[in-house]
Amino acid sequence: MNLASLDLNLVVALRALLEERNVTKAGRRVGLSQPAMSGALGRLRRHFDDDLLARVGGHYELTALGQVLLDRTFNVCDQLERLFTSQADFDPATESREFTLGVSDYSVAVFGAELTRLLDREAPGIRVRFVQIPANFTERTGAVLNTLDGVFMPHGIISGFSVTELYEDGWVFLVAEDNPEVGDRLSLADLARLPWVTYLRAYDSPAVRQLGMLGIEPRVTISVDSFTVLPFLVAGTRRVALVPALLAERMRGTAPVRIMAPPYDPVPLREALWWHPVHTHDAGHIWLRETAARAAATVQPRPIRGTGDEDQAERSYEGDVSGVA
Incomplete structure (x- = not known):
């Protein structure tokens, strides 16, 4: 997969969605409107060919793949923060x-x-x-x-x-x-x-x-x-x-x-x-x-x-x- 073809902003959205398990709360956390976060969730679902968040009753739960991605997105975000806070002096x-x-x-x-x-x-x-x-x-x-x-x-x-x-x-x-x-x-x-x-x-x-x-x-x-x-x-x-x-x-x-x-x-x-x-x-x-x-x-x-x-x-x-x- 060509990394240049990916929108890395989706990584931040993915982490918020998986941790909050709520589109509105995830959007508020990263500064996106509810429609914009819904759009990000749709793009992520198409990319992974998986629902990631599945509605159960009145709330969302993680799918099996969503659970796997939860830890991975935390690590990826942590590494990105470390990468872009690296200093020469x-x-x-x-x-x-x-x-x-x-x-x-x-x-x-x-x-x-x-x-x-x-x-x-x-x-x-x-x-x-x-x-x-x-x-x-x-x-x-x-x-x-x-x-x-x-x-x-x-x-x-x-x-x-x-x-x-x-x-x-x-x-x-x-x-x-x-x-x-x-x-x-x-x-x-x-x-x-x-x-x-x-x-x-x-x-x-x-x-x-x-x-x-x-x-x-x-x-x-x-x-x-x-x-x-x-x-x-x-x-x-x-x-x-x-x-x-x-x-x-x-x-x-x-x-x-x-x-x-x-x-x-x-x-x-x-x-x-x-x-x-x-x-x-x-x-x-x-x-x-x-x-x-x-x-x-x-x-x-x-x-x-x-x-x-x-x-x-x-x-x-x-x-x-x-x-x-």
């Missing part, structure tokens, strides 16, 4: 622009806070919208990255896309302060015996997958989509949780739990900013990536404290970074 001190970044609550708490403090000082007109990374991200990586300005995610989960390296973190374990089954040191036997609470699926994390190589299969009884609730799901129970070390320090004191060093040498957590190649040469994105790298330099590991064992308390994250959030 970018002055953070004067620009007004919003960046949308996919995150976990861990990356917002540990890194997002550092990044936004830097933006407040240097780019007062820049807005950042943090959105939760979809659960099916690994199955739709390209499609999701195509709709975002970037994703904060460690190595070990996706690969093959453009990436800006950020920082390394470690992992520590959380156990309840009053758990009588755990002494001053965690053992591999403890990890095999105790029930676990994990962030999402246990085997999404290379740090957890590594335990399988040591003959430990975590007995996961609870999984959640938030790192920051893990201490509360551990407190007062027999459960154990694996938590990024920097986040554990930030949450210290929020729940009656002990922070304990792993009883093995885990793999490093290497946090990164992943982005779609479509953003490679955009001046605003170049600035965003450079700024993220500068913010990452301020994320420093700190000593593990309060494990109940003097030798463990002196170990530092630098010598014991592990896992993937």
